[in-house]
Amino acid sequence: MIEVGTVLDEKVFHLDRALLKAYADASGDQNPIHQNEEFALSVGLPNVIAHGMLTMALVGKYVSDFAGGSANVLEYSARFIKPVIVPAGEKVDLTVTATVAEAADGKISLTLSATSAGVKVLGMAKAVVIK
Amino acid sequence: MLNPDSVGSTFAGTDSVTLSQSEIDAFCAVIGESNTTIAPPTFTIRITLTQFEEILTRPEIGLDWSRLVHGDQKFEIFSPVKAGDNLTCAATIESYRVAAGNEIVSVRSDLKREGELVISAWSTLVVRA
Numbered sequence: 001m002i003e004v005g006t007v008l009d010e011k012v013f014h015l016d017r018a019l020l021k022a023y024a025d026a027s028g029d030q031n032p033i034h035q036n037e038e039f040a041l042s043v044g045l046p047n048v049i050a051h052g053m054l055t056m057a058l059v060g061k062y063v064s065d066f067a068g069g070s071a072n073v074l075e076y077s078a079r080f081i082k083p084v085i086v087p088a089g090e091k092v093d094l095t096v097t098a099t100v101a102e103a104a105d106g107k108i109s110l111t112l113s114a115t116s117a118g119v120k121v122l123g124m125a126k127a128v129v130i131k
Numbered sequence: 132m133l134n135p136d137s138v139g140s141t142f143a144g145t146d147s148v149t150l151s152q153s154e155i156d157a158f159c160a161v162i163g164e165s166n167t168t169i170a171p172p173t174f175t176i177r178i179t180l181t182q183f184e185e186i187l188t189r190p191e192i193g194l195d196w197s198r199l200v201h202g203d204q205k206f207e208i209f210s211p212v213k214a215g216d217n218l219t220c221a222a223t224i225e226s227y228r229v230a231a232g233n234e235i236v237s238v239r240s241d242l243k244r245e246g247e248l249v250i251s252a253w254s255t256l257v258v259r260a
Contacts, residue, residue, distance in 0.1 A: 013163075019161060022157075022160070025157065026154070026157040026158040026161050026177070027177050027180075028177050028180070028181055029180060052201045053204065054161070056173050057158070057161065057162050057171060058162055060162070060171055060173045061162040061164055061171065063172065064164065064171065064172065069169065070164070070166065070169045070170065070171050070211060071211045073172040073211075074207070074208055075207050075208070076172050076173070076205070076206045076208075077205035077206070078203065078204060078205075079202065079203040080200075080201055080202060080203060080204075124203070
């Protein structure tokens, strides 16, 4: 039995330019702001940024791991409030934790936290899983 | 500018899509998922974003995709998808507003497998001023 208020173990993912390229190919989202620094700067971004959906996919892995597999994830939502900035040659962190918000009827609702370089990157991030 | 008459309307995607194991494998590899028998929870964005782009940029709807930012995203998964599933996608423009020159569009996409709704996904898209 998992009690409301339980804080789950933190997991740190690492993002670099190679991962962004791999995600672009896997998702089909080839927007150059996620791969081309010159282009990203030209549209007013501080550097190349990760796809919001890559951040959400990695946090989704955290949720699936907690739930015992992707098949147990019923709902998952997030707001993209700040970009994950990925400079060339660097590995940046995506640090994920969660708190149990509800636990009833075999379902658990999680409130998710995701930060990179200490900055909160997802807002209102929630998931409902079977567990 | 988005055609306001399109708000509330549902548009069918052009083609059905059959998921391949290799595309699920590639997505799983990026996130470090070793169980590839089921698509990860956000996998279907691969289908819905492509279908949205085709639908929302049709001349009669008129969204400017080049200045698009993803505001938020939600998935409800009624039945997980896997390789071999044949999916159709329909997009409903649920709301539209302009704030400080930015266009804010909420779109729901419904993915169906043999007519059965398997995943609904909500996306808020922002076209920057």
